[in-house]
Amino acid sequence: MSSLRFDCITKTFPGVKALDEVSFAVPSGSVHALCGENGAGKSTLLKVLSGVHPADSGRIELDGAHLDPKAPIDAIRSGVSIIYQELHLFDELSVAENLYVGHLPAQVGMIKRGELNKKAQAILDDVGAEIDPKTKCGDLPIAQRQMVEIAKAMTHDAQVIAFDEPTSSLSAREVEKLFALIARLKDQGRIILYVSHRMDEIFEVCDAATILRDGKHVKTFESLDGITRDDIVRNMVGRSIEDIYDYSSRDLGDPVVEISGLEGPGLNEPLDLSVRAGEIIGLYGLVGAGRTELMNLIYGSVSRTAGTISLMGKLGLTKSPMDSIKNGVIYCPEDRKKEGIIPIRSVQENVNLTVRRMFSPGGILIKAKAEKTHAQKQVDKLRVKTSDIRQEISSLSGGNQQKSILARWLSTDVKVVLLDEPTRGIDVGAKSEIYGIMYALAQEGVAVLVASSELPEVLGISDRIAVMCDGKITGILDRSEATEESVVDLSLPKGSSTKIA
Numbered sequence: 001m002s003s004l005r006f007d008c009i010t011k012t013f014p015g016v017k018a019l020d021e022v023s024f025a026v027p028s029g030s031v032h033a034l035c036g037e038n039g040a041g042k043s044t045l046l047k048v049l050s051g052v053h054p055a056d057s058g059r060i061e062l063d064g065a066h067l068d069p070k071a072p073i074d075a076i077r078s079g080v081s082i083i084y085q086e087l088h089l090f091d092e093l094s095v096a097e098n099l100y101v102g103h104l105p106a107q108v109g110m111i112k113r114g115e116l117n118k119k120a121q122a123i124l125d126d127v128g129a130e131i132d133p134k135t136k137c138g139d140l141p142i143a144q145r146q147m148v149e150i151a152k153a154m155t156h157d158a159q160v161i162a163f164d165e166p167t168s169s170l171s172a173r174e175v176e177k178l179f180a181l182i183a184r185l186k187d188q189g190r191i192i193l194y195v196s197h198r199m200d201e202i203f204e205v206c207d208a209a210t211i212l213r214d215g216k217h218v219k220t221f222e223s224l225d226g227i228t229r230d231d232i233v234r235n236m237v238g239r240s241i242e243d244i245y246d247y248s249s250r251d252l253g254d255p256v257v258e259i260s261g262l263e264g265p266g267l268n269e270p271l272d273l274s275v276r277a278g279e280i281i282g283l284y285g286l287v288g289a290g291r292t293e294l295m296n297l298i299y300g301s302v303s304r305t306a307g308t309i310s311l312m313g314k315l316g317l318t319k320s321p322m323d324s325i326k327n328g329v330i331y332c333p334e335d336r337k338k339e340g341i342i343p344i345r346s347v348q349e350n351v352n353l354t355v356r357r358m359f360s361p362g363g364i365l366i367k368a369k370a371e372k373t374h375a376q377k378q379v380d381k382l383r384v385k386t387s388d389i390r391q392e393i394s395s396l397s398g399g400n401q402q403k404s405i406l407a408r409w410l411s412t413d414v415k416v417v418l419l420d421e422p423t424r425g426i427d428v429g430a431k432s433e434i435y436g437i438m439y440a441l442a443q444e445g446v447a448v449l450v451a452s453s454e455l456p457e458v459l460g461i462s463d464r465i466a467v468m469c470d471g472k473i474t475g476i477l478d479r480s481e482a483t484e485e486s487v488v489d490l491s492l493p494k495g496s497s498t499k500i501a
Helices: 042-049 072-077 095-099 113-127 142-154 172-187 199-205 229-237 291-299 321-326 336-340 347-354 368-381 398-409 428-443 455-461 484-491
Strands: 003-013 016-027 030-035 057-062 065-067 080-083 160-164 191-195 208-213 216-221 255-263 271-276 280-284 306-311 329-332 416-420 447-452 464-469 472-478
Touching: 003 042, 003 191, 016 030, 016 042, 016 057, 016 191, 016 208, 030 042, 030 172, 030 199, 030 229, 042 080, 042 160, 042 191, 072 080, 080 142, 095 113, 095 142, 113 142, 113 172, 142 172, 172 191, 172 199, 191 199, 199 229, 208 229, 216 229, 229 428, 255 291, 255 447, 271 447, 271 472, 280 291, 280 428, 280 455, 291 329, 291 416, 291 447, 321 329, 329 398, 336 398, 347 368, 347 398, 368 398, 398 428, 416 428, 428 447, 428 455, 447 455, 455 484, 464 484, 472 484
Parallel strands: 016 216, 030 191, 030 208, 080 160, 160 191, 280 447, 280 464, 329 416, 416 447
Antiparallel strands: 003 016, 003 057, 057 065, 208 216, 255 271, 255 306, 464 472
16 A cells, blocks of 8 residues: 655754654555644644755655655655645735646746636636636635635645645635545545644544654554544643633623724624623634624724724724724734734744834834843743744744734733634644633733634633624623524524534
């Protein structure tokens, strides 16, 4: 039987051994989960496989032949495709151009547009993506861009396909289509590597699992029959996590944010909502329900057309992001890479973005030592894993990027925290830490609004749950009355139905 084999793969970066003699094998016609906390080495292993990083030592074999890609194009030509969590698309190019970039159908130097769009449509149909191939990628929401990234890998007819958190931005319907696609690829004898922090997905689609921790191979479960979620988690983090949400009630104060009759892009009827001091409100809805649009309207990054938003009883304090930040309203967006970080700058610079004025008297000279001390204090406080605060933030795991964004904002006087998919693509250990940060903020009297597509998360952390569907709030439930069935029922358009297993 053919297989993909990793033999003693080692990779070291300055100050960090990212992979330490990692060895395991994946047979063809199987789906193999790659599990571990953020920073465990999963992404580094995929980058070695795809030719982004050369291994310092060790050997990769595909069907018994040495696989040693010097660049991503070498890996693609050898039959390896990687679908990364962080999207690699050209926003100004069409979907079709993104799918076939590097191998566009052309004649005498001219792109054959008709053939290109026809081929692209066939691939999009195959993966179940309802997208016009002529649309600019930059005009698509993140969920559809994720589907384009998946479709792009299919254009290379790869023998090895690695999925890195592929469902982190997808709706339930799109996830169903993806799983059907993975089943077809498995039946065709492909080798599938699957990285996800969602345990239910691992047990639904994977045949086996390998656990990495701190760059080392911990264990490979050759079969998941009889294996439990806690078996996986215990090997990932070295301990059992009984309840990652660890919710406890707290005293709530007066309303901090009061929204009345709000109208604007993405909302289909006037919206009312209030968040009290010390309260965590979970904002749940399917993709396209209007959660992100509501966040942007509150923050002022999108102008409202009607209605009012008061902060601490005062109007007009959140008309723009600058106003919001000035008055203690902070926003952590869903797309960390595109909207949350400056990827080519260091952790220190990203953390200090909101407080640089404090270290630059008169706006002329920057007090470098004071900046470094402040950034290090925030990094230590939020337990950001980095070898050095001068390290480029894009090299950090998703969980540590998210904690760096929070470290930036928590350097200021915060009254309201808006979090859009705060644990997207983050492992169970980092999730627990981020929930702890939320609870600490709420305990201090901060109002917290969390938009999430993960129903267990919303149920686990919220004092109240506001459910959205088709651009409107369809119901607000207290924690004591919220169930999976009641929340899902409110999230579905009229005439739809679902069943919770």
